[in-house]
Amino acid sequence: MSDRPADSAPPSFRRWEQRTEVPLLVVSLVFLLGYAVRVLVPDDAGVWRDLALALVCATWLLFVGDYAVRLRLSGLGLRFVRVHWLDTVVLLLPLLRPLRLIRVYTAVQRHRQQPRLSLYARVMAYAGASALLLGFSAALAVYHQERAAPGASIRTFGDAVWWACETLTTVGYGDAVPITPSGRFVASGLMACGLALLGAVTGSFSSWMLQVFRREDEKRPPEGG
Known part of the structure; x- marks a missing residue:
């Protein structure tokens, strides 16, 4: 997910994206499930809401970890934020994955x-x-x-x-x-x-x-x- 052609990305970066594409899709669905439970479950269901919040936080941390790994593998340094602008937006707003x-x-x-x-x-x-x-x-x-x-x-x-x-x-x-x-x-x-x-x-x-x-x-x- 970037403005730079995929062919110009380092091989290690491309391999990481290929290996994590499906797992991150599953994590995205789990994040959405946790958020849905958090929103739709009544306020008096404290345990379920707490579990959903923990699930949302845990999956978001996985997104942060993936972002950090790809930032390091890209070899772009802080330019990664601009070149892969959509990744940055999705990290801040995971519902846009x-x-x-x-x-x-x-x-x-x-x-x-x-x-x-x-x-x-x-x-x-x-x-x-x-x-x-x-x-x-x-x-x-x-x-x-x-x-x-x-x-x-x-x-x-x-x-x-x-x-x-x-x-x-x-x-x-x-x-x-x-x-x-x-x-x-x-x-x-x-x-x-x-x-x-x-x-x-x-x-x-x-x-x-x-x-x-x-x-x-x-x-x-x-x-x-």
């Missing part, structure tokens, strides 16, 4: 001269999963901030999920809107992510369709032969 989609989409862009249908399919599938995870994460965050706010229209988690669906699909009925500053901050991020995901899906689908049509044209016998 589904944005690893950008790495996959960048791979498609690099191979646009020799597109592979399986790669396009992977982007579309990843974009769909990312949309679900980001929508769920945003719904949790907004519900956490809005449920006790005076005059809030998002009172239940169901309201928050409905709001997230409206926002991701850019429909925006306006029946459920965040009113707190932190809730609106989350909404702004979800709007931007929603546009990026929709762009990734539509762009990849269009490229895939063009490739299919091109192959069909190549199979046709020449006319007038």
Whole structure:
């Protein structure tokens, strides 16, 4: 997850990213589970809330450790923060980890001269999963901030999920809107992510369709032969 081409990264850095991609995805899901329990479990369930908080903290420490290792292996020093800006953002806001989609989409862009249908399919599938995870994460965050706010229209988690669906699909009925500053901050991020995901899906689908049509044209016998 960086602005620098993957080919220019040190081999040790690339090996670390390849080995930790799946484990970090699992850790991300565990983090999201802990955060969901922390938000959705009633306040009187002290033990469960404490366990969820411990789980969130433990998984976040794993993210910090991964960031530190990659910073050292990159050989960039403090420039790592700027070059791998998305890693830094995700470290501060772990709920944004589904944005690893950008790495996959960048791979498609690099191979646009020799597109592979399986790669396009992977982007579309990843974009769909990312949309679900980001929508769920945003719904949790907004519900956490809005449920006790005076005059809030998002009172239940169901309201928050409905709001997230409206926002991701850019429909925006306006029946459920965040009113707190932190809730609106989350909404702004979800709007931007929603546009990026929709762009990734539509762009990849269009490229895939063009490739299919091109192959069909190549199979046709020449006319007038």
